[in-house]
Amino acid sequence: MHEQLVAEAYEKRRAGLVQELGLMDDDSSQEAYDRIARLAKRIFGTKIVLITFIDTDRQWFKSHLGTDMTENPRDQTFCTHTIEQNKTLVVEDAATDPRFSAHPLVLGEPRIRFYAGEPLLTHDGHPVGTLCLVDHRPKRFSQDDQDTLRDLADLVMTQVRVDRDLTYRDAATKMPNRIQFFADLKDTSRLHDAETQWVVVIELIGLQESNEAVRALGLGYLYDQIAHAVSILRSGLGSRTIYHVGPTHLAFCLDGESDALSILDVLSSELRKPFATSSGIPAKLAPGCGARKMTNAELSSPDILRTLLQAAREARDDHRGVALYDPVADAAQKRSYSLALELPRALAENELFLVYQPRVDARTGLCSGAEALLRWKHPTLGVVFPGQFLPLITKTPLIRDVTDWVLRSLCKQIAEWNAANLAVHCSFNISARNLEEVDFVDRLAAAITETGVTSAQIEIELVEDVSVIGDEKVLARLHAVRDLGVVIAIDDFGSGYSNLAYLLQLPAKVLKLDRSIIAGILTKPTYATAVASIIAMGHQLGYRIVAEGVETDEIKDRLADWGCDELQGYLFSKPLEVTAFEDWARRFSAEISSRP
Numbered sequence: 001m002h003e004q005l006v007a008e009a010y011e012k013r014r015a016g017l018v019q020e021l022g023l024m025d026d027d028s029s030q031e032a033y034d035r036i037a038r039l040a041k042r043i044f045g046t047k048i049v050l051i052t053f054i055d056t057d058r059q060w061f062k063s064h065l066g067t068d069m070t071e072n073p074r075d076q077t078f079c080t081h082t083i084e085q086n087k088t089l090v091v092e093d094a095a096t097d098p099r100f101s102a103h104p105l106v107l108g109e110p111r112i113r114f115y116a117g118e119p120l121l122t123h124d125g126h127p128v129g130t131l132c133l134v135d136h137r138p139k140r141f142s143q144d145d146q147d148t149l150r151d152l153a154d155l156v157m158t159q160v161r162v163d164r165d166l167t168y169r170d171a172a173t174k175m176p177n178r179i180q181f182f183a184d185l186k187d188t189s190r191l192h193d194a195e196t197q198w199v200v201v202i203e204l205i206g207l208q209e210s211n212e213a214v215r216a217l218g219l220g221y222l223y224d225q226i227a228h229a230v231s232i233l234r235s236g237l238g239s240r241t242i243y244h245v246g247p248t249h250l251a252f253c254l255d256g257e258s259d260a261l262s263i264l265d266v267l268s269s270e271l272r273k274p275f276a277t278s279s280g281i282p283a284k285l286a287p288g289c290g291a292r293k294m295t296n297a298e299l300s301s302p303d304i305l306r307t308l309l310q311a312a313r314e315a316r317d318d319h320r321g322v323a324l325y326d327p328v329a330d331a332a333q334k335r336s337y338s339l340a341l342e343l344p345r346a347l348a349e350n351e352l353f354l355v356y357q358p359r360v361d362a363r364t365g366l367c368s369g370a371e372a373l374l375r376w377k378h379p380t381l382g383v384v385f386p387g388q389f390l391p392l393i394t395k396t397p398l399i400r401d402v403t404d405w406v407l408r409s410l411c412k413q414i415a416e417w418n419a420a421n422l423a424v425h426c427s428f429n430i431s432a433r434n435l436e437e438v439d440f441v442d443r444l445a446a447a448i449t450e451t452g453v454t455s456a457q458i459e460i461e462l463v464e465d466v467s468v469i470g471d472e473k474v475l476a477r478l479h480a481v482r483d484l485g486v487v488i489a490i491d492d493f494g495s496g497y498s499n500l501a502y503l504l505q506l507p508a509k510v511l512k513l514d515r516s517i518i519a520g521i522l523t524k525p526t527y528a529t530a531v532a533s534i535i536a537m538g539h540q541l542g543y544r545i546v547a548e549g550v551e552t553d554e555i556k557d558r559l560a561d562w563g564c565d566e567l568q569g570y571l572f573s574k575p576l577e578v579t580a581f582e583d584w585a586r587r588f589s590a591e592i593s594s595r596p
């Protein structure tokens with residue numbers, strides 16, 4: 001009884017290895033295996049040579065010389081005996097061998113008389129298949145022959161290991177890769193459904209930073225950083241497998257019961273400490289750890305890595321560097337992805353439209369212009385706001401088409417208003433990426449000429465963006481925009497970090513103060529001081545100052561006292577569709593100017 005249990009456990013482990021190694025029905029490196037089979041045929045001269053792998057119920061032929069068969073039910077094969085006894089099996093004449101003389105493969109087709117099978121052994125001695133020789137005539141098989149057959153079987157397993165390394169290991173770091181990661185998660189998912197695991201992905205450095213570092217310091221610098229991170233993780237995680245799942249991404253699992261957040265906090269702070277690389281140049285990682293607790297059953301879901309990469313990226317913006325997978329953020333991300341896929345249709349079928357938010361002169365109270373803002377009348381979702389799709393679009397070349405559409409629609413609209421005696425100065429938003437387009441200025445100039453608007457009626461709002469800072473071509477393009485007579489505004493000023501030296505080089509005329517700082521001027525004295533000083537300093541530098549997000553009279557009055565030039569916000573109006581804006585612009589200007 002005990003022996004049977006041991007045998008069953010052994011067979012389970014053995015079949016598990018066959019599965020783990022992905023041996024069954026795999027056609028990779030076919031020629032390499034066939035070459036070994038041909039070599040065996042030449043050496044031993046048998047009719048049939050097979051390289052086979054065997055799982056619980058099937059023997060599959062990786063290489064089959066001398067027969068067209070590609071597989072057998074496991075219980076009918078000689079090879080089953082070879083792997084069960086786990087040593088060379090030689091049957092010199094099956095007809096006279098009492099163990100096999102009545103075997104169906106001896107009495108019937110393919111009428112086996114000679115068989116020699118050598119188990120294919122993994123490192124730890126488990127037989128996953130056989131290299132075997134078969135003939136229809138009896139044959140002597142010496143000890144020397146057996147030794148040669150064993151050498152050839154070793155050669156087969158060397159090939160298996162090479163294939164496995166190519167498939168399941170990262171070529172550079174030799175760590176288990178993302179294919180191994182998925183395979184292991186799938187294995188775990190077959191265990192008890194209800195049990196849970198934490199799955200963690202760490203992004204060690206952002207892709208852009210790592211690319212820059214590689215360009216400047218070579219790949220060795222990057223691998224040093226990965227090796228350093230791995231050694232920290234190993235000392236914190238013990239024997240847990242660490243996977244290299246992306247260029248700068250490591251992954252591992254923790255028990256569902258463990259206090260993952262505390263563990264990750266410790267690891268994250270260790271990873272953030274500066275260290276010396278082999279090049280002598282010190283390095284410092286800026287890791288983000290994304291974690292998700294999942295039941296075993298969920299582990300086989302195909303989007304695990306995507307959701308964790310997203311959490312890891314978000315974590316990099318968090319001061320702790322740790323973030324849990326957030327299904328709400330994920331749903332928003334998925335929605336913005338599917339909207340991005342639909343955008344070309346929206347452009348083609350005219351589903352986009354512009355709304356106009358009035359800008360007001362802080363001294364006279366008159367409408368001084370408008371900011372054009374994008375909207376999408378989606379056939380099923382209703383009106384979609386730019387925040388739901390533009391951040392993703394901005395990272396793709398589609399932003400060019402979007403900005404073109406906005407520019408052309410805006411110019412047409414201004415031309416119509418000009419014709420109707422409503423000369424409005426309008427700003428619109430572009431993405432920093434647009435400035436990387438070599439023909440950006442030409443397209444801007446063409447839109448202006450073709451619609452006959454005055455270039456000074458157009459203002460470009462530009463958010464300061466690290467990716468273009470310092471780019472000489474971008475700077476030259478902005479100067480060309482200014483030379484056309486188009487106004488340049490720095491948008492969301494005060495929301496990010498501002499690189500003053502760079503800002504001073506930009507040919508901008510307008511600073512738009514971000515609504516996040518405007519909202520705080522009544523409650524936070526430091527904000528009030530900052531805004532008052534920015535207005536004063538901005539004026540000295542020759543900027544016109546516009547405040548966004550003005551929602552109350554008190555804020556309006558305070559900004560007017562400080563000399564802010566223009567105001568924009570819900571206090572005056574929300575963004576309006578064309579006719580509503582026309583009414584507003586005419587009425588609001590008239591109402592104020594006709595006051596006593």
Ligand code: C2E
Pocket residue numbers: 357372373374385386387390403406428429430431461491492515548549550551568569570571575
């Ligand atoms: P933004 O340039 O900062 O635009 C101002 C945003 O603040 C608008 O949101 C506007 O509706 C909102 N807003 C205006 N007044 C107030 C206020 O008093 N309080 C509050 N809480 N919010 C106010 P919207 O239209 O959803 O636009 C969001 C962002 O999308 C814009 O931020 C801009 O960065 C981008 N965007 C909009 N249209 C375009 C476009 O045509 N092209 C590009 N590249 N980006 C655009």
Ligand code: CA
Pocket residue numbers: 371429461491492
């Ligand atoms: Ca804006």
